[in-house]
Each structure stands twice: as C-alpha cells, then as structure tokens.
Amino acid sequence: MKGKNINIVLGGLSFLSLVGCKSEKISTEPTFPNVIYIFPDQMRNHAMEFWNQEGYNDKVNFTGDPVYTPNLNKFANESLVLSSAISNCPVSSPHRGMFLTGMYPENSGVTLNCNSNRPISNLKTETNNISDVFSMAGYDCAYIGKLHVDYPTANDPANPGHYVEDKQPVWDAYTPPERRHGFNYWYSYGTFDVHKHPHYWDTQGKRHDINKWSPIHEADMAIAYLQNKDGVRDAKKPFFMVISMNPPHSPYGSLEDCMEEDYNLYKDKSTDQLLIRPNADLSMEKTRSAPYYFASVTGVDREFGRILQALKDQGLDKNTIVVFTSDHGETMCSQGLEDPKNSPYNEAVNVPFIVRYPEKIKHRVDNLLLSSPDIMPTLLGLCGLEKQIPSTVEGLNHANIFYEKEQNNYRPKGALYIKNADRDKNEEGKVISYFPSSRGIITDRYTLTFTIDKKTKALKETLLFDNINDPYQLKNLPIKSHKEIVDQLTLEMVRLLKQANDPWYREQILRELIPYENLIL
Known part of the structure; x- marks a missing residue:
C-alpha cells in the first residue's frame, strides 16, 4: 500500500493524516490552510470571459466584456464565483482599508484616497488587521505590490527627511516596519502608475527599480515566495500572501502600459466591438483606452495563471485558499463618465470575487452581496479562525455560506x-x-x-x-x-x-x- 495524504475538515480546520506504508500512524497535528489573495486594481466584474459562457451567462443579466481570460475561466470552474460582490466605497485606498481592517472607512481611518495633502486619510496604527490576526495565529505573512493606505510622509529610507518622490501632492509612500501590521515579508510601494518601470521597497527597506511590466515582476516574486527561494518564508508555517497588482488601473493609453502580445488581441477590433454595453458613450475620447484596458486584463490573467501553476508545482494547491478579486471597477465610458470609479454604477461597484479551496468549497455561482468589510472576517472564518476575529470588525463572516453550512448563514439584504x-x-x-x-x-x-x-x-x-x-x-x-x-x-x-x-x-x-x-x- 502506497503512502497518501488524507485531508479531513473538522470545525473549519484542515487536519493532515499521514498514512504510512508500514506504521499506519495517524498524526493529528492541525494544518491551517494557506491563503493567497490576489487583487488587481480597477478590474470590473464584467471583464471576465466566462460570464458569456454556459453555466455563467444564465446567472447574470448582463453581457460580459469581449475579453480573453483563459486562466480565470478555468479557475472559475473550480471555485465559488460571486456575481454581486460590492466595493462599498469604490476608490483604491478606502477599499484597501476595509479589506485590511474589516471596518468601514470611518473607523479604518482611510476615508479618501491617500496622498500627502490628506493627513485625514491614513490607516490607523492601532487597528487589528487581517495580517495581525494571521501572524498571531502562526502564519508567515507576505505583501507584494501596491498598498496605498498610508499618508505619505518624509520618510524615504534612502534619503531621510524627504518624500519618496518629488511631485506634489505626493502619492507614493514607503511603509516602515512598524506600520506593516504583521506582514513579515515585504515587497511593496504606496502607489506609482508607471507600469513598465515599477519600484518596490523590500523587507529591509531597500528600494528596487524594475524595468518589467509590474504584474510579471510581482508574479515572479510571488512564485519565488512559493518556492521559498533563499528561505524567504518559514516553510513550517502556513502562509498568507497578498498580491496587489496595479494594472488594469490607468494609465491605459499606449504599449508602455500593457504587453504588446495582449494588445494585439484587441487592436483590430472597433470601439463598438469592445465597448458593447449599451450605456457606453462611444463619442468619448476615452474610448481609445478600451483595447489597452482589456489587454491589461488579459495580461493579469496570464500572470495569475503562472502563480496558480507554481502553487500546483509546489504541491501546495490542495491546502490553499486562493481568492481573486479587485478593489473597485472601471466605468470605461459607461454612463459617459470620465471618472472610472467613485460612483454607484455597476461598472464601478461590482467587482470579481472568486474563491477556490479544493474539496472544501464547491463550485457554483452565488449572488451573495459581499461587502468590502466582510472580506477579512470571512477569510479568517474559512481558516477556522472565527474566534480570533477582532471585536472591532464591522463586516460579516460569510464562511458558512461559502461552505454551504445551514447554521449562521445570514445573507445581507443590501x-x-x-x-x-x-x-x-x-x-x-x-x-x-x-x-x-x-x-x-x-x-x-x-x-x-x-x-x-x-x-x-x-x-x-x-x-x-x-x-x-x-x-x-x-x-x-x-x-x-x-x-x-x-x-x-x-x-x-x-x-x-x-x-x-x-x-x-x-x-x-x-x-x-x-x-x-x-x-x-
């Protein structure tokens, strides 16, 4: 008889039983699931190809965008897909504050997009964040990519007393160790919209300037973390890894903003072939951005697929919860709006939310009205850490709905x-x-x-x-x-x-x- 791994779920925890070929000894050591949380910026729910496919198109009353997302299509078929996840305050910083703290903007401290002219908007240091909870529960915690919840101050580690950029107001920010809330692996920045020339500060505060499309580089770093190159994580611990990609966020106007191979999929399509929503104003100058926006979506999809493949190659996929979502949507000429976000229209507030946890969460499409503050308690609940959810959390733990349990599965009315x-x-x-x-x-x-x-x-x-x-x-x-x-x-x-x-x-x-x-x- 060959040895094999048997996963048993008890009380929301995964227990690994090792059945040996000789001893048949069973270990009852608890193994919490790993969590990978991937959220590109400004990706609307409608920009996923599977919404036009059988099994999905009858679950929504909109037509999906004409976009290529083969990896998300496959991932959706293995996952719980939420059709009605809502970004309550559809702007980058406030959503991120809600995700991290489980609190609405008034209490997270992040009420507006963060820049140096807005000291009023800054993630509170005293908040007990999702990463704090995971860290206290014994997780190795990693953050890769855009953060954008800090009020920029003159704290450039390479040039003390100065901001990290010269423009005013300053948007980009360096996050010192005392503001990282339990993330022990750090490769991040505040916000910087030069997609093929990004930069990052590592755990030690050293800046890295990269000449590569940012989602590719961030996927490289995430894969290196999964492979544990140079011992970057404690392999004895479960991990919580957040990967925050900036595209398909603007700018989206040239090949400096996306990969040419992805742009080529859309460059020969007319505006009305790309912007098919009947509320799109095709007279807007912004329509020329459509092929670059969708090219960025396709590029993000490819890098997402690379991360999933690396997870499988490391034998970590069976005990890892993977979430794909976004901080807010993109109007892309719908309603004739110049503002891509910060409005109540579906294109701005309705975001992807797809969760895969093999053999634990069944594939289906659900219309749960998930709100941004619900993400933190729900992820903790999925990992069996519901008792560690901070009392300050204002969101709801929907883990039982994800697991299709009958008890404590209240569905929000709005x-x-x-x-x-x-x-x-x-x-x-x-x-x-x-x-x-x-x-x-x-x-x-x-x-x-x-x-x-x-x-x-x-x-x-x-x-x-x-x-x-x-x-x-x-x-x-x-x-x-x-x-x-x-x-x-x-x-x-x-x-x-x-x-x-x-x-x-x-x-x-x-x-x-x-x-x-x-x-x-």
Whole structure:
C-alpha cells in the first residue's frame, strides 16, 4: 500500500493524516490552510470571459466584456464565483482599508484616497488587521505590490527627511516596519502608475527599480515566495500572501502600459466591438483606452495563471485558499463618465470575487452581496479562525455560506454605498476633514443613492435604478413615484449606516427622506 495524504475538515480546520506504508500512524497535528489573495486594481466584474459562457451567462443579466481570460475561466470552474460582490466605497485606498481592517472607512481611518495633502486619510496604527490576526495565529505573512493606505510622509529610507518622490501632492509612500501590521515579508510601494518601470521597497527597506511590466515582476516574486527561494518564508508555517497588482488601473493609453502580445488581441477590433454595453458613450475620447484596458486584463490573467501553476508545482494547491478579486471597477465610458470609479454604477461597484479551496468549497455561482468589510472576517472564518476575529470588525463572516453550512448563514439584504470628498483645509492647504457627499444602498434588485450639497447638506441628486429590469442603469426612476420601494430601501440603509458608524447616521442627514427613527436592529 502506497503512502497518501488524507485531508479531513473538522470545525473549519484542515487536519493532515499521514498514512504510512508500514506504521499506519495517524498524526493529528492541525494544518491551517494557506491563503493567497490576489487583487488587481480597477478590474470590473464584467471583464471576465466566462460570464458569456454556459453555466455563467444564465446567472447574470448582463453581457460580459469581449475579453480573453483563459486562466480565470478555468479557475472559475473550480471555485465559488460571486456575481454581486460590492466595493462599498469604490476608490483604491478606502477599499484597501476595509479589506485590511474589516471596518468601514470611518473607523479604518482611510476615508479618501491617500496622498500627502490628506493627513485625514491614513490607516490607523492601532487597528487589528487581517495580517495581525494571521501572524498571531502562526502564519508567515507576505505583501507584494501596491498598498496605498498610508499618508505619505518624509520618510524615504534612502534619503531621510524627504518624500519618496518629488511631485506634489505626493502619492507614493514607503511603509516602515512598524506600520506593516504583521506582514513579515515585504515587497511593496504606496502607489506609482508607471507600469513598465515599477519600484518596490523590500523587507529591509531597500528600494528596487524594475524595468518589467509590474504584474510579471510581482508574479515572479510571488512564485519565488512559493518556492521559498533563499528561505524567504518559514516553510513550517502556513502562509498568507497578498498580491496587489496595479494594472488594469490607468494609465491605459499606449504599449508602455500593457504587453504588446495582449494588445494585439484587441487592436483590430472597433470601439463598438469592445465597448458593447449599451450605456457606453462611444463619442468619448476615452474610448481609445478600451483595447489597452482589456489587454491589461488579459495580461493579469496570464500572470495569475503562472502563480496558480507554481502553487500546483509546489504541491501546495490542495491546502490553499486562493481568492481573486479587485478593489473597485472601471466605468470605461459607461454612463459617459470620465471618472472610472467613485460612483454607484455597476461598472464601478461590482467587482470579481472568486474563491477556490479544493474539496472544501464547491463550485457554483452565488449572488451573495459581499461587502468590502466582510472580506477579512470571512477569510479568517474559512481558516477556522472565527474566534480570533477582532471585536472591532464591522463586516460579516460569510464562511458558512461559502461552505454551504445551514447554521449562521445570514445573507445581507443590501450593501452600503459610500462616497467622500475633501472638506476643510488648514493654512498649509492640508485636508483636515472629509465631506460625506453621497450615501446609498445596493440590493439584489435596486440601487438607491443620495448626494448632498457641500455647503447646505441639502439634497442635490438621487439615483434609483431597477437593476433587474434595467441592468445597464439607463433609467433613473423618480423617488416620489416609487415611495414604497424607497421606504423599504432607506430603512435597510439606516441599519447599514448605523453598523458603519457613518456620519450620515450620527448627524441624521436628510432625515426628511431617511427614516432614522424607525430603525429596527
């Protein structure tokens, strides 16, 4: 009889039983699953080829983008695919703050995109982050790629007392060891949008300037980590590795932004062949970005596939949870918007969320309304660390839904939408407070948002869409003639605002429209 590995799941933990050919001795040492979390920046849910394939196209009411993603197609067939994951505040820094802390922007400290003019937006040092929990549980923790949750300060390790870049305001940032929240392997930067000439600071604070498309280099580093080259990780520990790729984030306007082999797949297609969504404004100058954007998606797909293959080659794939997602979407001319994100439209808020855990999570498509703060507690729950979820977490642990368990599997009725803006500035021009400009709710059928005036806080704009009958959000419904629907939506919205400790709840903004007094917990 040949020796073999038997994986048994007990209480959310994976126990490895080694059956030897002679002794038949069984070990009960617990082996927590590894976790790889990969999230390219600004990749909308619709930009995955499988949405147009059998088994997927009947689960959504949109047509997927005409994009090539062969590795994601195969991965989806082995995974739980969420069709309705929501980036609640669809901007880079606030989402990342929510992912790391399990808290909404008000409490994570990251309310706006981080730059040197916004000291108001900075990941709080006292937060107990997902990496802190994994580290305390005995994990080796690695972060590779874009971070973008630090307020840039003059802390360049190679040039003390200076910023890491000269432009104003400064966007890029170096993260010192005391701000890494349990990540013991570090190869990261703040934010820098020169895709073929990226740079990174390693664990020791040494800067590396690279002349390679950033997703390729980051995949190289992730593969080296998996192979444990030069002993970069403790092979006796499970690992939690985050890989944050910048593309398909802008710029996306030339071959300096993507790989030519990927661009060649799209270069001969007309604008209307690429931007097929009926809400896309084909008169916009931005339409020329479409082939470069989709080329970046295809390039990310290829590097994702390389990481998956390396994981398999190392024999680590069976006991590793792999997540593919994004921080927010990309409008790409939909609704005629120049802003690719920071709006309640589906293209901006609906993000990929695909989870593979062989033999533990069954393949299916699920319409769970996963919110950004839910990611941290859910990942911890999937690893059997639900008792270690910090009390500060405001998101929900959906591990039982992922595992299809019948108990404790509450499904949210809606997801909160948040948009913030700069408010007060000090005499140096630094932003010292933020303005909560828009709030809303997204359910399995409707999107409802309110935008207020910055000076008076009076209602400025409402958006109400029936996403079932109007999937491309072409018809803004008047709220006065849909009072019953609005009443139901705002009641759930109040509950979410309270859960998020949001200033709209504390100040009871638009109380004439939003029933704060009727909250039922």
